[in-house]
Amino acid sequence: MDLNTVLAAVSLLLFVVLVAFFGFAVFHQQSVEPREPSGAELIEQHYAPGATIEQPTPYYVAPVPAAPDPLEISANLDRKILLGAGMLFAVFALVGGYFFTLFIVRADASTERWRDKVAYQHQLAQSVERGRNLYANLCFDCHGKTGLGSTDPSRKDLPGLPLNKAAFKYDNIKGDPVKLKATQDLITLTIERGRPKPPGTISMPAWSITEGGPLNDEQVQQLVSFIMYGSDADWADIVTVRLHSDGTEDGHLPLEPNPPKPPVLTGIELGKQLTLSNPTAACVTCHSFDPNTPSTLPQAPNLGHYGTEGPLNDENKARKAAGDADYLLHWIQNAPSIKPGIAMPAFSTSAGGSLSDEQIKAIIEYLQSLK
Ligand code: HEC
Ligand code: HEC
Incomplete structure (x- = not known):
């Protein structure tokens, strides 16, 4: 349980006990203390009519003091006062402790946390x-x-x-x-x-x-x-x-983004890009260009070693043998016209495809580089 709650509960309890004790002390003191003699006691005598009247003693005889002994009473009173004062101090001490832990220890602890937080926020902002x-x-x-x-x-x-x-x-x-x-x-x-x-x-x-x-x-x-x-x-x-930064344009950095232009590819690099990552003429949907991976379409040959192994089919072999240097250009331009019924579509723009002759030549450069 929380230390503060315990302290608060104990001091409250002690305070109630203290009040009760004082009530008791005042009450008890009244009951043990002898009444002050007023002198009236002496004439407080009752006579029946016709009774023989005894003359009061002409001398005042002090009444024998009733127990308890007044000395003893006062000694007890001292002890009660001491006890009460002690309890009063205890209450003050407890209340003091309560506020001490509440405001000094606690506040200090949370200040530290708060300081950490401020430091963290500051660091983050920076x-x-x-x-x-x-x-x-x-x-x-x-x-x-x-x-x-x-x-x-x-x-x-x-x-x-x-x-x-x-x-x-x-x-x-x-x-x-x-x-x-x-x-x-x-x-x-x-x-x-x-x-x-x-x-x-x-x-x-x-x-x-x-x-x-x-x-x-x-x-x-x-x-x-x-x-x-x-x-x-x-x-x-x-x-x-x-x-506010030093730069070339009017003494500051340009205020409009100037992104780098994509490099203009030529030759084998362009052919490679057109072959492998061109969404309009996706050769990879049928062919594999990696010798270790089979083609997606089984009838489409793996072109991974085309540079050394091509041409592959009889039609192209015959054309090459007949001295057609552009046999591959013609094939990619329009394969169905050379081998009717083939799955490979015509790619030349003149045959309804998406590739210019320049692009097809770049593809051929790439294919010839696959050794
Ligand atoms: C030359 C251009 C260029 C510059 C300069 C550049 N980026 Fe990028 N950044 C890109 C491109 C392009 C992508 C997207 C990559 C992709 O498509 O997955 C990207 C992606 C990111 C991503 C991933 C976003 C996501 O949603 O996956 C982060 C983060 C990023 N950039 C941060 C930076 C930061 C920080 C800087 C400055 C230090 C920076 N970039 C400078 C071009 C650039
Ligand atoms: C729809 C599937 C398909 C697509 C897309 C395709 N091809 Fe083909 N390709 C084939 C098939 C099937 C063959 C086998 C033809 C035969 O010999 O029967 C072939 C054969 C070839 C050959 C071998 C010719 C030879 O020498 O015998 C080359 C080279 C070729 N394709 C290149 C390409 C290129 C480059 C692309 C992308 C621009 C492409 N192909 C797109 C199906 C496709």
Whole structure:
């Protein structure tokens, strides 16, 4: 049980006992103390009519004092006073103890907690502020003025994902420890390690020093704090931070994001991208380009060693033997025209497909590189 409650209960009880004791002391004192002789006792005599009247003794005879002995009475009184005073002091001591623990010990303890909290809040605010400054300098170009990334209605060209969103905000997920941890880890790890994207698109760079980036752990943490604890006002401040940073444009950093352009791919890289991650001409829906993985469509050959093993079917072998240097171009342009009934569709734009001859030539470069 709480120490304060015990102290309060004991002092209250003692106070009641003290009051009762005083009541008793006053009452008892009255009953033991002899009545003061008034002198009237002497003539308080009753005579019956016609009775022989005895003359009162002409001398005053002091009445023999009744027990208890007045000395004894006063000694008892002293003891009672002492006891009462003791109890009174005890009550004061207990009440004092009660308030001491309530206001001094407690208040001190909570002040400490309060101080910790203030210190923590201060530290957090500082971390958010530093994260905001880092963001304004490093993340602005891809994730945008207010952290909306590609969801920024005015800048659909931004490559970054939204960071200023409900699902990342501490206040929204603090009630779910699992989610909180997962979100924190996702943000931290993505900033530390980045996220490589296919060639021809913009990747999220790795920022941690251990991954070859410029930021130490504390700076990464500051960015995480900013993303999770930053208020709308903090996000709105990003542009202000850039306005007050030294830069080239009119003495400050540019106020519009300038995301890096995706690299223009050529040759084998372009062919690889068109072959492996092109949603309109998805060769991978039928073929495998990895020698160790079978094709999705069994009739479609694995092209993982095409550079050394092609051509594969008789039609193409014959065309190559006949001296057709462009046998593969013609095949990809319009395979059904060479081998009627085949599952592989025509890809050339002239045959209703989605690939230009330039693109098909890049694909061929890639296929020839698969040794
Ligand atoms: C060169 C452009 C670029 C820069 C600069 C950049 N990012 Fe990114 N960031 C991206 C791209 C692109 C993605 C999306 C990757 C994907 O599609 O999965 C991304 C994703 C993220 C994600 C994951 C979001 C999610 O919902 O999964 C976080 C967190 C992130 N970036 C934080 C940052 C921070 C913090 C900075 C500044 C230190 C930064 N980024 C700078 C391009 C960038
Ligand atoms: C709908 C399935 C399908 C798709 C999509 C497809 N192919 Fe094919 N492809 C086939 C089939 C089936 C064959 C086997 C033809 C035969 O010999 O019977 C083939 C054969 C080939 C061959 C071998 C030709 C030779 O030398 O004998 C090449 C090369 C090829 N495809 C390239 C591609 C490329 C590049 C793409 C994407 C632009 C693609 N294919 C998309 C089904 C597909």
